[in-house]
Amino acid sequence: MQCLSDKSCRAFTFNVKTPVGRGPNCFLKNSQGDLDGNSAAISGLLLTRTEADPQTMHFGAIDPNTNLYKDVDIPGFDLSRKPFASAKRQFDCRMACVKEGRCAAFTFVKPKKECWLKSGVGQPRVMTGAVSGAKTPMTFAPNTVSLN
Structure with missing residues (x-):
């Protein structure tokens, strides 16, 4: 929800293996950035209604x-x-x-x-x-x- 309240936020990454309070756990981003497969993180991209649905990545x-x-x-x-x-x-x-x-x-x-x-x-x-x-x-x- 933090990303929604920040007008410059277009994406985020949440580190799931960092203990809460020992973070930061959530990183707000102004662009998508580089792709990286990481089992300790969940990332998201905010799309406008006019942008195409995201595609599966390989x-x-x-x-x-x-x-x-x-x-x-x-x-x-x-x-x-x-x-x-x-x-x-x-x-x-x-x-x-x-x-x-x-x-x-x-x-x-x-x-x-x-x-x-x-x-x-x-x-x-x-x-x-x-x-x-x-x-x-x-x-x-x-x-x-x-x-x-």
């Missing part, structure tokens, strides 16, 4: 709660000979992979702040300080709620 997601593996490297399959330069945090690396259609997985090397986007997943290996994740095809079907 994309590869890397859930940060269930699809990340600490101290694991995915050797080989690099999309580039150099690390992805603009991703200096694990979150940025994960999202770069989600946005890149050719990316199937990633490895982020924390000590070096290096992000390696991968075209496939071979045999994972132990690597202290690395975090890896692989895309999972996901479908998100919208629920329409009428406010009339």
Whole structure:
């Protein structure tokens, strides 16, 4: 209901796994933003009566709660000979992979702040300080709620 009373609010994300009072739990947004499959959040988009109903979305997601593996490297399959330069945090690396259609997985090397986007997943290996994740095809079907 907060979003309805804020004229600049066009979307929201509610973190369901953050204890109430230890939040913020609800984030108001002025646009849709990037798609990200996350089992700890529920998002919504406010549409006007003239906008089309939302469509079901299909994309590869890397859930940060269930699809990340600490101290694991995915050797080989690099999309580039150099690390992805603009991703200096694990979150940025994960999202770069989600946005890149050719990316199937990633490895982020924390000590070096290096992000390696991968075209496939071979045999994972132990690597202290690395975090890896692989895309999972996901479908998100919208629920329409009428406010009339």
